[in-house]
Amino acid sequence: MFPDVTESIRQTRVWLFRQPRFVLAGVFIGGLVLIWAVYAPAFQSIRRSHAEWLRLKTELIDVRKTVDPIRRGEVPLLPRADAISTVLKQLNTVARSKQIQFIQVSPGAARAGDPPGLVILPVELTLEGVYRSWGEFLGALARTPSLSGTFVRQLSIDREERLLPHLRGRLSLEIFLSEAESGS
Numbered sequence: 140m141f142p143d144v145t146e147s148i149r150q151t152r153v154w155l156f157r158q159p160r161f162v163l164a165g166v167f168i169g170g171l172v173l174i175w176a177v178y179a180p181a182f183q184s185i186r187r188s189h190a191e192w193l194r195l196k197t198e199l200i201d202v203r204k205t206v207d208p209i210r211r212g213e214v215p216l217l218p219r220a221d222a223i224s225t226v227l228k229q230l231n232t233v234a235r236s237k238q239i240q241f242i243q244v245s246p247g248a249a250r251a252g253d254p255p256g257l258v259i260l261p262v263e264l265t266l267e268g269v270y271r272s273w274g275e276f277l278g279a280l281a282r283t284p285s286l287s288g289t290f291v292r293q294l295s296i297d298r299e300e301r302l303l304p305h306l307r308g309r310l311s312l313e314i315f316l317s318e319a320e321s322g323s
Contacts, residue, residue: 223249223260226314229285230264237276239268242307249316258316261292267299267307288315 155162223246231241247261268276273296280286289312296308 223314223316226260226286226289226316227262229283230262230280230289230312233279233283233286234266234268234276237268237279238272239266239276241265242267252315256318258318260314260316262312262314264310264312265307266310267305269304270306273306273308286314289313290315 227244227246234241241264243263243265245263247263249258249260251257252259266273266276277291277294280289280291291310292313293311294308296306299305299307
């Protein structure tokens with residue numbers, strides 16, 4: 140039994156020494172498989188990082204498209220004081236989109252703000268809607284770029300006894316406006 144195994148090992152060694160190309164090819168293929176097994180996870184991580192980098196680069200370009208006109212002064216940060224009716228219409232549009240109804244709008248007298256060139260317009264609103272609509276309205280108010288100078292000073296909400304789950308509330312806002320330029 141042992142002589143046959145020894146003879147087959149000897150014949151295999153003789154064949155391998157006569158065929159060095161197969162030995163080199165086997166070693167080369169084995170090395171490639173080993174490299175692939177070791178570095179494949181690293182390559183996948185690099186690919187994921189590259190995809191994340193491309194996503195962040197695209198997001199940065201989008202943010203720059205928004206911020207650059209503001210830096211150059213092409214887009215005013217605050218609406219002008221002579222556009223009070225436009226601001227109130229925008230408030231109404233945002234409220235209607237969230238199923239909030241304006242019951243009463245009471246704008247106060249505009250006053251000069253600090254720093255100079257700033258006008259503060261207090262507005263009292265009486266609104267009605269369901270609980271979820273109130274939350275969506277206040278969230279939309281914070282996210283609407285054209286109303287970025289609108290700040291909630293006081294909020295009081297009461298239940299409508301006859302119309303559950305309707306809520307009626309008073310909202311005190313301060314709308315910051317830039318002074319209208321003279322001659323316009």
